Amino acid sequence: MTGETYTNPVLNADWSDPDVLRVGDDFYLTASSFGRAPGLPLLHSRDLVSWTLVGHAVDHPEPAEEFATPRHDCGVWAPSLRHHDDRFWIFWGDPDQGIFQVNAAEIRGPWTRPHLVKAGKGLIDPCPLWDDETGEAYLVHAWAKSRSGVKNRLTGHRMHPDGTELLDDGKLIVDGDRIPGWFTLEGPKLYRHDGWFWILAPAGGVETGWQGAFRSREFFGPYEERIVLEQKDTDVNGPHQGGWVRTPSGEDWFLHFQQRGAYGRVVHLQPMRWSADGWPVLGDDGAPVAVHRRPDLPPQPPAAPATDDDFPGGRFGRQWSWTATPRDGWATQHSGDGLRLACVRSADAHDLRKLSNILTQRLPGTPCAVEVELRLDSEEPGARAGLAVLGDAFGWIGLQRGTDGQAEVVHRFAEGVAERERDAAPARPAPEGRVRLRIEIGAGARCRFFHDVGEGLIPSGPVFAATPWRWVGALLGLFALAPVGPGHAGAATFSHFRIDPL
Incomplete structure (x- = not known):
């Protein structure tokens, strides 16, 4: 890495299932925390490359008694981070309970207690969208087969604008079984751009899959799809779920994870542009980059989530x-x-x-x-x-x-x-x-x-x-x-x- 370039991964540790957001000149990221406490880590950056941990959105998974013993494959899965009506919102799926959300006026809190938006088994990876053009609100989610017997499909709902409930029983909007060669479609992130509803979602499995893009003029479909990021001849296996963010100058970037064995899910930053036919192009023409020009953002001193600790007064840092x-x-x-x-x-x-x-x-x-x-x-x-x-x-x-x-x-x-x-x-x-x-x-x-x-x-x-x-x-x-x-x-x-x- 030089002063003009960065090297992936930009977060070289297990920040699983990241989603990213910009508010003003500040970028924020959250990630899965499963059964650990506190949960829903909150990271901050000014340049998309150097990140610091600034807090957590939940003290512990709910209900607390259900997580009194370690449950490393349960709890807080694949959150989505959004900003609407001057508040930060995080939605996530607990595969055994349903879809939750918390919200706060400031990223450092205080955050509301977790609210159950929709109860059900196997409801995972939810992402909301408030459509500023129509005033409507929507939510898309994936399915965990281990709890529901269903996977490889995305379900869409109309949502109450206050984010407290879903207004219908849901409709299948993308059926991965109907797309030749696609399997384990999950982790959707929902956006509105250029007159289209966009869903960015990975498929093909955590270690070997690819990143897909879906678009439709109407939220409930029909959607067309395209593979927009895959390993190709790089060392970045299965570029998996993440989020799209736009800088103040109009540059587009995509943060996603790569599964690296004992190190967990490390986070990469990919450049993003739009092709002549209106589709996103991630990385180097669809291949992950190892080194790239830094985002067009004011220079920042190098930073990373804290690790060292002297435990002043017996207190431990946010990294624990x-x-x-x-x-x-x-x-x-x-x-x-x-x-x-x-x-x-x-x-x-x-x-x-x-x-x-x-x-x-x-x-x-x-x-x-x-x-x-x-x-x-x-x-x-x-x-x-x-x-x-x-x-x-x-x-x-x-x-x-x-x-x-x-x-x-x-x-x-x-x-x-x-x-x-x-x-x-x-x-x-x-x-x-x-x-x-x-x-x-x-x-x-x-x-x-x-x-x-x-x-x-x-x-x-x-x-x-x-x-x-x-x-x-x-x-x-x-x-x-x-x-x-x-x-x-x-x-x-x-x-x-x-x-x-x-």
Whole structure:
């Protein structure tokens, strides 16, 4: 990347199913958050290349009790972000409950509580449109076959202009089964342009598909279609769902995701223009670009969503989210620095994938080193705390209190098919109950673990290959646990969390 060009991906981590919006000189982006809390991340940019995380639109998925334990393939799916009537609006589908929306006067909130617009199983990827020409409002959505038995089709509705309800039972407006070669049509984004209703929607599957465009003079159809972005001879497999945005000078751009295994769904920025016959052309004549001229926007200093954290006053930054709805007392604020996590008692301490009290952030998409300092304050035998890489498989390194009262460095892992963790290396003494932990993450998300109890970094165990969850990239996590038993089990303190490039 130079001062005049940018390099994809512009968001090199798991910002799944992005949608983008411009209001004035500011661009905003949101993404899926599934069962994590808080949810619906909100990012801001002035140049479409450098993004910062400015907040979240929901504290946790609703209803909270349904997400008291991790549900990485449920919850908040594929949101749409819009601005109408001087308010920001986000619509999303929960595949088990239906279509929700929240809205706010300012992007940083406060946001309304989630409102159920339409109940139903398998209703996903909703996108509203307020038609300024007619005053009508519409909504299009896709279907999850796992819940409804239906997929590869888009359903359209008239919507009440206040966004609270749909006004009809819906009509099938695009049937992917009737388009030769098309399958798994999903993720529609709805627009009005040049006298047409436009739907930009991917098909063909997350890892191998393409981006389609549909247009019709009437919202309920009939629609004609065209493939407008596909992998061709690039390294960008299955360019998948995203959103179109126009700059103040009239340039058009398209942000979409690419599935990259353990790294999740990273976000690319594609130039967009209109062909002589009125169709959008994305990328380099329909192929994703790796490097391109920057958008015609005022220069901005480089920026990226925060990763490092000193946890001032015991508070953690916006980049962190719990794996499920949090409970009071998991993290304690105090007068100093450092994240103080309670050693939560659990019968599932042998399997981090089942635990709600893990504080996580996204795995970076480039080689990096992750470091944090840990002090185990709990005197409870079996209490433990550590730094983890979480997915269908997981590995972690940290401290555990032995039955003799001494702290030890432990390193454990579990394969995707394993029901409980086991040792990845022999335990080592940590006489002062303190340790510096380090994970070096190389190409292919291959992780090497290290620890330092005051004698320098020592490697631990074999290489561990990070894996994604279902639809979610691998996560970095901090946790503190204790075996089942009576009373409070004490706490652990994390400090100086850093992620540096390798």
